[in-house]
Amino acid sequence: MSIAVLGAGAFGTALAISLAGKGAVTLWARDAQGMGQSRENTARLPGCPLPEGLFVTEDLAEAAKAQTLLAAVPMQKLRGFLTENATALDGKTIVACCKGIELNTGLGPVAVIREVLPNATAAILTGPSFAADIARGLPTALTIACADKPTCAALQQSLTTANLRLYRTSDTVGAELGGALKNVVAIACGAAIGAGLGESARAAVMTRGFAEMQRLAAHHHADPVTLAGLSGFGDLTLTCTSTQSRNYRLGLALGRGEPFDSATTVEGAATARAVDTLAQDNGLDLPITAAVAGLVENRLDVASAMKALLTRPLKEE
Numbered sequence: 001m002s003i004a005v006l007g008a009g010a011f012g013t014a015l016a017i018s019l020a021g022k023g024a025v026t027l028w029a030r031d032a033q034g035m036g037q038s039r040e041n042t043a044r045l046p047g048c049p050l051p052e053g054l055f056v057t058e059d060l061a062e063a064a065k066a067q068t069l070l071a072a073v074p075m076q077k078l079r080g081f082l083t084e085n086a087t088a089l090d091g092k093t094i095v096a097c098c099k100g101i102e103l104n105t106g107l108g109p110v111a112v113i114r115e116v117l118p119n120a121t122a123a124i125l126t127g128p129s130f131a132a133d134i135a136r137g138l139p140t141a142l143t144i145a146c147a148d149k150p151t152c153a154a155l156q157q158s159l160t161t162a163n164l165r166l167y168r169t170s171d172t173v174g175a176e177l178g179g180a181l182k183n184v185v186a187i188a189c190g191a192a193i194g195a196g197l198g199e200s201a202r203a204a205v206m207t208r209g210f211a212e213m214q215r216l217a218a219h220h221h222a223d224p225v226t227l228a229g230l231s232g233f234g235d236l237t238l239t240c241t242s243t244q245s246r247n248y249r250l251g252l253a254l255g256r257g258e259p260f261d262s263a264t265t266v267e268g269a270a271t272a273r274a275v276d277t278l279a280q281d282n283g284l285d286l287p288i289t290a291a292v293a294g295l296v297e298n299r300l301d302v303a304s305a306m307k308a309l310l311t312r313p314l315k316e317e
Contacts, residue, residue, distance in 0.1 A: 079116060144168050191255040
């Protein structure tokens with residue numbers, strides 16, 4: 001099965017490096033010439049050389065000749081990317097490698113692929129991972145989700161590498177929601193730590209945030225087992241506890257009252273706004289998500305958000 005990675009951010013580059021260890025892989029990059037000469041993504045993943053089996057091109061039509069295409073573009077840019085390149089991508093197996101909920105539609109990445117490219121086979125690769133770990137050959141486990149079970153099994157085989165172990169599921173909705181909502185909770189956890197509220201507060205936010213993830217998943221008829229796996233609980237644990245997470249770092253900055261680089265892609269900020277709207281429209285109780293949406297929209301400060309959460313009516317767990 002021929003494979004191409006579309007997008008040379010840190011995660012896309014890391015996946016391409018890992019996959020090239022077992023066969024030829026194409027990486028579509030806007031700076032293909034520079035990466036080809038240096039054999040490194042110095043801007044996004046410095047210190048991780050590109051292996052010989054990795055071919056870098058800026059010709060998307062050439063990259064899209066592969067059977068399996070890993071779309072490693074930010075969630076809020078996915079629809080535009082797919083629409084712009086619809087002719088080249090039509091009928092392909094497209095694996096989304098982003099996490100989030102589209103701001104204008106409330107859809108996840110698999111749903112966006114299906115809507116824009118109805119002839120394509122849509123899947124998602126998600127779970128607890130940092131690009132630097134994957135690129136350096138450190139062991140990582142992820143979830144591959146695809147509604148077509150034979151395709152999912154084939155993807156599991158072709159995308160598993162020496163350091164990357166994949167588990168499969170047909171529950172694309174659960175995998176989408178787990179990867180999206182954990183970023184929102186990570187912002188909340190970062191804010192709690194940044195504001196000096198302590199580790200116990202972070203544990204509480206993580207736990208109640210996980211309850212919100214389960215609540216939203218149930219509303220969308222996802223399998224609760226999916227949320228307990230790598231794409232849900234696993235990713236939540238990693239993202240809420242490490243400064244390698246951009247979502248967690250944004251939360252830290254909010255909690256400390258410090259500026260944050262607006263050029264840095266933080267999927268959880270837009271996802272919080274999208275899910276908060278979805279929750280209001282459907283009568284769902286997602287207070288942590290609502291608090292994060294208020295923080296990223298500058299409608300709330302951390303003190304007000306935490307006070308609102310702590311003064312909610314007492315209830316059974």
